[in-house]
Amino acid sequence: MFRCGNVRRTFLYGGVLLPLFLVAAAFAQSPSVDRAEQLLGQARAVETSDVARFSAILQQLNSGSIPLSHEQQLRLRYLNAFQLAYKGDNKDAVLLLDSVIDESSNPTLRLRALSTEVNVLGLSFRYEEAFSKLNQLLDLLPQVTDKPTRLQAMGVSSLLYTEAGQYDLAANSADQMLYEGSTPGDTCRANYVKLFVLHKSGKFSTLDPEVRQAVGICVRAKEPLFANLIRSFIADYEIRHGQFKEAITLLHANARTVRNTHYPRLISEFNEVLARAYWGSGDATRAQEAALDAVSSAIKNEYTEPLALAYKLLYQIEKQQGNFAAALDYHEKYMAADKGYLNSLSTKALAYQTVKQQVLAKKLQVAALNKENRILQLQQALSKKDVEAGRLWIILLLSVLAFIAFLTYRIKRSQLKFMRLARRDGLTGIYNRQHFVTEAERQLQYCRKSTRDACLVLIDLDHFKVVNDTFGHSTGDRVLKRAVEACQAHLRSTDIFGRLGGEEFGILLPECSLEQVVGRVEQLRLAIASVAERDTLDVSVSGSFGVSATEQSGYDLRELLIHADDALYQAKNTGRNRAVVFDASKGDSHEEMRKSRAGAPVVDIADQV
Structure with missing residues (x-):
């Protein structure tokens, strides 16, 4: 590695x-x-x-x-x-x-x-x-x-x-760099900045001839750091499009130049991308080695996206191999790294909007002070003859001040609105992963203090990748929104609903016992299954459910997530479109609950230590 x-x-x-x-x-x-x-x-x-x-x-x-x-x-x-x-x-x-x-x-x-x-x-x-x-x-x-x-x-x-997240402003600065740069090194660095913007905004594509040209420019300019940063974008794109062997070949061909940079962030990122490429190609052993190298080469005490993804992959590998203690350890590290990274992203976006609003408010305050000074000057300079005309000027200036006050009020409202939006998933409108974790931990702390039960439900839409690949992302987005709406019809105001990523969702049900959760989850399963019929979609929609409860797993969110994820894994492996409840009191997973109606899908209860 x-x-x-x-x-x-x-x-x-x-x-x-x-x-x-x-x-x-x-x-x-x-x-x-x-x-x-x-x-x-x-x-x-x-x-x-x-x-x-x-x-x-x-x-x-x-x-x-x-x-x-x-x-x-x-x-x-x-x-x-x-x-x-x-x-x-x-x-x-x-x-x-x-x-x-x-x-x-x-x-x-x-x-x-x-x-x-x-x-x-x-x-x-x-x-x-x-x-x-x-x-x-x-x-x-x-x-x-x-x-x-x-x-x-x-x-x-x-x-x-x-x-x-201000991609238009970022692209403008990158274009200005390209315009002003004159040496090959200038062009290399400017191309890297431009491609970084495209990579982060999801518009990066290896089909763009400028991508390969950018690598060549950096090589000729003797800028191996930037050349390999761009290659990491290319490998990531190839992995996301199933081209695992191509990504592995590209990464290995440039292994020596990456090592020679002695640059820990680049080395960690290359190892993490290589780990995902091996995992996609089915080589779990080499994927594990690369992921461990990504962790060891990362900057200490610093949360980055490659570090979080490396821990997540290690968790998946250990879980697949049945090493549940190691899987739990890696999952905890993944949760910490992912939360730290998401907190960093959210804080950056919020800081940008806050400073932007502060600068605008400061300009308005300066303008208001200038107007007030002008009013005082007019009042002092007025003679008896000009009193009437002066009053008109004062009224006009007071109107301007009122307008400035109104603008300041609107700015404050926009700041509050942005803070609300920072907590929501852009597509479905429910909590994003970061805020779901925050609210769920707060609610679990309340339940612990008041000795109330709570259940955690993980939902994964079945075969969702097939929907995207067959019908397109617009249909996939529509399915996600309709599935969320279907679930919301059966949730209480105290329930916490969030999108954890892709087609995976989480629901924390406070004041809900293990006996009560079975019926509630069945309602949610039937609601999701009826999405296609109600929305006249030419695609089958169903969901697999993993459930954990504080009665079995305690009030620690990480433990609840691990157990619910294990139950979800059982639901996916035993046929999908069903629910499995984790039960720590038994040593193996077994079916315990079936619908009495003929032809109704099975609802399983998974018992896994």
């Missing part, structure tokens, strides 16, 4: 953003003016390519033996901040960067410091501050003519917008 070797931690915002420090080094220019200028330029040029040389130059500059002008001292301060951030001391790095931004009169240095600080703030999960600094960066960008610094700032903007 892909090993990390002697890993140097290179910073990427949120685990996936542009390697800004690498880009900064590639863009560096170092004119020879005097000894201090020469050393500063050399340090800038080897920031990431030769860390030992970079540290030695900084030590020489910081010794005080070489005279520095005030502006050169600020440049040295920026390089010291860069070194602190490189080592992971983000707090002190931000303090130094702020001082450079505040004291320097050089817009190029200030823009460079802002770009680096946005990156560091993102790594520190201080997303609101990151987007606030991004606004300052965009205000300063038109004043800077230095091309490498401009491209670095555009890269920050594009990829930060992508992480917040």
